[in-house]
Amino acid sequence: MNITNFLNFEPVGKRIEDIETPVPLIDIDVVDRNLKRWQARCDQLGIANRPHIKTHKLVGLARYQLALGAKGITVQKLGEAEVMADAGITDMLLTFNIVGRRKLERLAALARRTQISVVADSADVVAGLAEAGKNAGRKIVVLVECDTGAHRNGVQSPQAAVDLAQIIDKTPGLAYGGLMTYAGAGQRLQAESFFMEARELCLAAGLATGIITSGGSPDMWKDEGLSQLTEYRAGTYIYFDRSLAERGTCAYSDCAVQVLATVVSRPTSERALIDAGTKSLTSDLLGLQGYGTAHDLGDAQVYAANEEHGYLDTSHLARKPAIGELVKITPNHVCPVINLFDRVVFVRGDEVLGAVRVDARGLVA
Amino acid sequence: MNITNFLNFEPVGKRIEDIETPVPLIDIDVVDRNLKRWQARCDQLGIANRPHIKTHKLVGLARYQLALGAKGITVQKLGEAEVMADAGITDMLLTFNIVGRRKLERLAALARRTQISVVADSADVVAGLAEAGKNAGRKIVVLVECDTGAHRNGVQSPQAAVDLAQIIDKTPGLAYGGLMTYAGAGQRLQAESFFMEARELCLAAGLATGIITSGGSPDMWKDEGLSQLTEYRAGTYIYFDRSLAERGTCAYSDCAVQVLATVVSRPTSERALIDAGTKSLTSDLLGLQGYGTAHDLGDAQVYAANEEHGYLDTSHLARKPAIGELVKITPNHVCPVINLFDRVVFVRGDEVLGAVRVDARGLVA
Numbered sequence: 001m002n003i004t005n006f007l008n009f010e011p012v013g014k015r016i017e018d019i020e021t022p023v024p025l026i027d028i029d030v031v032d033r034n035l036k037r038w039q040a041r042c043d044q045l046g047i048a049n050r051p052h053i054k055t056h057k058l059v060g061l062a063r064y065q066l067a068l069g070a071k072g073i074t075v076q077k078l079g080e081a082e083v084m085a086d087a088g089i090t091d092m093l094l095t096f097n098i099v100g101r102r103k104l105e106r107l108a109a110l111a112r113r114t115q116i117s118v119v120a121d122s123a124d125v126v127a128g129l130a131e132a133g134k135n136a137g138r139k140i141v142v143l144v145e146c147d148t149g150a151h152r153n154g155v156q157s158p159q160a161a162v163d164l165a166q167i168i169d170k171t172p173g174l175a176y177g178g179l180m181t182y183a184g185a186g187q188r189l190q191a192e193s194f195f196m197e198a199r200e201l202c203l204a205a206g207l208a209t210g211i212i213t214s215g216g217s218p219d220m221w222k223d224e225g226l227s228q229l230t231e232y233r234a235g236t237y238i239y240f241d242r243s244l245a246e247r248g249t250c251a252y253s254d255c256a257v258q259v260l261a262t263v264v265s266r267p268t269s270e271r272a273l274i275d276a277g278t279k280s281l282t283s284d285l286l287g288l289q290g291y292g293t294a295h296d297l298g299d300a301q302v303y304a305a306n307e308e309h310g311y312l313d314t315s316h317l318a319r320k321p322a323i324g325e326l327v328k329i330t331p332n333h334v335c336p337v338i339n340l341f342d343r344v345v346f347v348r349g350d351e352v353l354g355a356v357r358v359d360a361r362g363l364v365a
Numbered sequence: 366m367n368i369t370n371f372l373n374f375e376p377v378g379k380r381i382e383d384i385e386t387p388v389p390l391i392d393i394d395v396v397d398r399n400l401k402r403w404q405a406r407c408d409q410l411g412i413a414n415r416p417h418i419k420t421h422k423l424v425g426l427a428r429y430q431l432a433l434g435a436k437g438i439t440v441q442k443l444g445e446a447e448v449m450a451d452a453g454i455t456d457m458l459l460t461f462n463i464v465g466r467r468k469l470e471r472l473a474a475l476a477r478r479t480q481i482s483v484v485a486d487s488a489d490v491v492a493g494l495a496e497a498g499k500n501a502g503r504k505i506v507v508l509v510e511c512d513t514g515a516h517r518n519g520v521q522s523p524q525a526a527v528d529l530a531q532i533i534d535k536t537p538g539l540a541y542g543g544l545m546t547y548a549g550a551g552q553r554l555q556a557e558s559f560f561m562e563a564r565e566l567c568l569a570a571g572l573a574t575g576i577i578t579s580g581g582s583p584d585m586w587k588d589e590g591l592s593q594l595t596e597y598r599a600g601t602y603i604y605f606d607r608s609l610a611e612r613g614t615c616a617y618s619d620c621a622v623q624v625l626a627t628v629v630s631r632p633t634s635e636r637a638l639i640d641a642g643t644k645s646l647t648s649d650l651l652g653l654q655g656y657g658t659a660h661d662l663g664d665a666q667v668y669a670a671n672e673e674h675g676y677l678d679t680s681h682l683a684r685k686p687a688i689g690e691l692v693k694i695t696p697n698h699v700c701p702v703i704n705l706f707d708r709v710v711f712v713r714g715d716e717v718l719g720a721v722r723v724d725a726r727g728l729v730a
Contacts, residue, residue, distance in 0.1 A: 020467050020730050054672065076673050096640070096673060097629040099689050102385045121630050124688035152674055153630040153638050264462040265486050265518040273518050275461070279704055280729065283648035307419065307700055308441050308461060309517055323489035324464050335672055339644055340704075341729055362727060364645065364706055365385050 001067055003032045006060040009354025012345055016326065016352060021262040022276040024337060024344045025328065028353060030256035031061070031238060038220065038237050039068045045226060050074050050093060052215065052235030055335045057360035059087040061238065072115075074215070074233040078106045079363025085114045087359070093117045093143070095180060095215070095233065097125045097153065103365070104132040111136035117211075119180050121145040121154050123167050126174065133173025141177035142168045143211060146198065148181040148191035158198035165202050165209075176202075178211030178230070185218040185247070188225030195228035218249055241334035242293060243286040252295060258328035259292065259337065260345070261310060263321045272321050274302070274310040276329060280340060281305060284333040292329040297321060302329060366432055368397045371425040374719025377710055381691065381717060386627040387641040389702060389709045390693065393718060395621035396426070396603060403585065403602050404433045410591060415439050415458060417580065417600030420700045422725035424452040426603065437480075439580070439598040443471045444728025450479045452724070458482045458508070460545060460580070460598065462490045462518065468730070469497040476501035482576075484545050486510040486519050488532050491539065498538025506542035507533045508576060511563065513546040513556035523563035530572050541567075543576030543595070550583040550612070553590030560593035583614050606699035607658060608651040617660060623693035624657065624702065625710070626675060628686045637686050639667070639675040641694060645705060646670060649698040657694040662686060667694060 007028075013019055042049035048071035053062045062073050062084055072091030075081045081094055091114075098107050098118055110116050111132065120126045120142050133140040144161045147154030155161045161179060168176040179198055183191045191214055199209045215233035217240075239257045240250040261276035281291045281302065291302040291310060297317065304311040312327065314320050321327060331337045338344065339362055346353040372393075378384055407414040413436035418427045427438050427449055437456030440446045446459055456479075463472050463483055475481050476497065485491045485507050498505040509526045512519030520526045526544060533541040544563055548556045556579055564574045580598035582605075604622045605615040626641035646656045646667065656667040659677060669676040677692065679685050686692060696702045703709065704727055711718040 018467075020465065022729055097638075097688075099627050099629045099640075100385065102383075121632065122688055125629070128689070147632055151636075152632075152671070152676070154632055156632060262464050264464045264490070267486065267512055267517075267519055267521060271516075273462075275464075275730070278647070278649065278701055282643070283650070283701075284643065285648070306517070307704075311517070323462075323487055324493070336643055336648075339672075340727060342727065362705060362707065364387055365640070 003028055003064055004353065006064040007346060007356050008060065009346065009356060012352060012355040014352055016260065016347065016350060019260060019345055019352065021260050021326065022280040023260050024257050024341055025260045026239070026344055026346050027256050028346050028348050030254060034238055034240065034254060034256060035065060035068055038234060039070065042232060043069060047226065047229050048231040050213065050231050050233050051238065052076070052233050053080060053084065055235040055338065056238055057338060057358050058356060059084065059359045060356065062089055063087070071231065074235070077363065077365055078103060078110065079365055080360045081110055081116060082106070083360040083363070085110055090114045093213070095119055097121060099125060099128055104128050105135070108132040108135035111138065111140050117141040117143060117177055119143045119145040120164065120168065123164065126164065126167055126171055130171045130173045139173060139175040141175050143177045143180040143213065144168070146179055146181045146194055148183060148194045149187035150182050150184045152182065154181065158194055158201055161198040162201040162205055165207050166205055169207055176207055178209045178213065180213045182215045183219065184216065188219055188222060192225040192228050199228065217244060218247055220249065236334060239334045242330045242332045243288060246288060252330065255330050257334050257337070258330055261327050261329055263323055263325045263327060266320060266323060269320060270315045272312040272314045274312055274327060275308065276310045277305045277308045279307045280337070281310060281329065281331050282333065282336045282340070284336055286332050288332050292331045294327045294329055297327050368393055368429055369718065371429040372711060372721050373425065374711065374721060377717060377720040379717055381625065381712065381715060384625060384710055384717065386625050386691065387645040388625050389622050389706055390625045391604070391709055391711050392621050393711050393713050395619060399603055399605065399619060399621060400430060400433055403599060404435065407597060408434060412591065412594050413596040415578065415596050415598050416603065417441070417598050418445060418449065420600040420703065421603055422703060422723050423721060424449065424724045425721065427454055428452070436596065439600070442728065442730055443468060443475065444730055445725045446475055446481060448725040448728070450475055455479045458578070460484055462486060464490060464493055469493050470500070473497040473500035476503065476505050482506040482508060482542055484508045484510040485529065485533065488529065491529065491532055491536055495536045495538045504538060504540040506540050508542045508545040508578065509533070511544055511546045511559055513548060513559045514552035515547050515549045517547065519546065523559055523566055526563040527566040527570055530567050531570055534572055541572055543574045543578065545578045547580045548584065549581065553584055553587060557590040557593050564593065582609060583612055585614065601699060604699045607695045607697045608653060611653060617695065620695050622699050622702070623695055626692050626694055628688055628690045628692060631685060631688060634685060635680040637677040637679045639677055639692060640673065641675045642670045642673045644672045645702070646675060646694065646696050647698065647701045647705070649701055651697050653697050657696045659692045659694055662692050
């Protein structure tokens with residue numbers, strides 16, 4: 001089983017110098033290593049791996065994740081689910097409340113042809129899902145989303161979780177599947193006690209909690225707070241990025257994606273302008289200084305960015321980059337970067353393998 | 366001449382409630398008013414209007430801007446220029462250094478079929494452009510980009526500008542066309558004196574400076590520092606956005622674009638979650654608090670955002686929005702928002718006119 005067999009490469013030139021910028025370069029060996037390392041850890045923990053495909057949006061890599069042992073995939077919107085279903089992937093969890101008539105029609109259509117589970121955190125959401133379940137002609141499995149400290153979506157207490165689980169259980173067209181959370185950094189123990197209590201309350205109410213699923217790459221290697229989990233949803237672990245390297249979740253050598261850019265201007269010795277701005281790197285800072293780092297170039301930082309301009313700090317460099325020189329920027333947050341590109345380029349070190357179309361790129365809903 | 370005749374509407378439902386979210390809603394009457402008001406001002410000032418199409422990326426609106434009196438358009442990358450050239454638009458200025466063999470080939474191909482001017486801020490860039498000019502079979506007009514205070518691209522002094530103008534003038538395949546800057550807020554007077562000096566130095570060197578062009582929407586209504594300009598490049602003025610409303614460049618009623626989103630969760634009375642996060646609103650803050658404002662909903666602010674989640678502060682609202690309720694978010698910075706969507710929806714007040722494909726959406730180079 002070879003990762004390259006899972007991708008359809010389009011010719012894009014043999015050398016990195018042949019590639020038009022800006023574009024994400026993805027080192028396939030780093031991807032392969034990241035995927036295998038995490039799958040091995042999940043196997044060792046006895047926790048199912050359900051990778052979030054929002055990071056890569058590539059059918060080929062989703063298939064490879066499954067081939068390596070992932071139980072299924074996680075998607076964040078119907079568009080992603082539809083693309084993956086078209087590719088024959090049948091086991092997916094959509095971790096976002098589906099609300100609104102058209103979206104519920106799309107969900108019903110998906111449920112007719114694939115095994116899609118969803119989440120809910122209120123009776124209103126459940127009522128909508130019931131319509132989809134009725135139209136799908138089979139029960140849709142619904143997990144209760146729990147707010148275990150992230151202060152985003154989710155029921156606010158274990159008691160609220162069991163209350164909603166009972167509503168789901170009693171709703172024709174739906175089946176109660178379990179509990180779901182997104183645990184931010186440092187929230188794992190809080191989530192564990194929430195889940196423990198909710199699971200026991202469900203049991204007392206006669207409801208078995210089959211799945212308990214948590215997500216998030218930042219704490220993926222931590223051993224605490226895993227006792228309740230049957231599944232883990234990591235997304236960014238396939239590529240990693242500057243934010244996770246700076247947190248210590250990975251090394252910079254684990255970052256598979258670098259945005260290839262060209263130096264287009266060097267107005268002073270203090271700065272160089274590159275052709276990757278916020279329309280390539282995004283404005284996501286995630287608490288960091290700057291919009292990315294050029295490791296091969298003395299850790300020069302993209303200290304400012306406009307839509308199409310990245311400002312590279314060259315003040316400390318003995319050798320300043322020349323006009324036309326290529327630079328590789330490790331982005332702060334890789335997920336929204338990939339979302340901006342129709343195609344990415346896979347490499348193995350300095351060898352160019354080819355461009356790959358981003359199947360679920362930029363689907364807004 | 367009616368703006369609606371310039372757009373190809375696809376059916377998307379009759380009522381706003383029929384539209385799937387998230388999607389930008391664009392009020393066509395506000396667009397029309399914004400375009401006419403600015404064109405009238407340029408006419409009154411005797412300055413050519415060369416709107417930047419990076420904001421809307423729509424062939425139809427570019428044509429309408431030209432029909433209203435714009436001299437030509439501004440583009441920021443070859444992909445945008447190619448889409449506009451395909452639509453028959455022939456007069457364009459590309460305000461970004463074109464560097465690299467493939468990009469110069471594309472520039473030559475464009476120059477063979479359209480009237481495209483470009484910029485340069487170094488002899489290295491000019492040397493590349495000379496190749497394109499040679500391959501185009503006709504002279505490409507090159508403007509000297511000047512750094513007049515924005516500390517981005519550009520030659521650093523009027524003397525450097527004339528030095529580069531002379532290099533361009535002596536280069537086969539190229540013609541010196543004039544001077545270009547992007548003037549940030551409050552930099553207009555600085556730019557004026559830079560241009561005055563550079564123009565005189567050019568004249569003394571025997572070079573006529575035909576075009577002096579400045580850009581930027583923030584100071585568009587200010588009367589100072591305009592004496593040297595023959596052209597103005599505004600982009601955001603077509604739609605405006607929260608950042609320009611907060612600066613006082615426009616009123617909130619001039620903001621033509623609102624991102625339509627759905628309330629999907631209301632975990633507490635303090636917050637509601639909407640289905641528009643940074644993959645719809647971007648992470649551009651431009652110095653503001655939050656990722657956008659819901660004016661129709663008591664100025665509730667999107668106080669945080671993840672990729673697909675927007676966190677709406679509902680703590681101060683007497684009536685909390687219900688699950689499934691639609692909200693309209695005025696985005697901080699409209700240009701990168703439009704870049705994220707394949708389609709936008711035009712409305713007239715509450716009347717839905719239809720969806721329009723974003724012709725030059727998300728072209729990365």
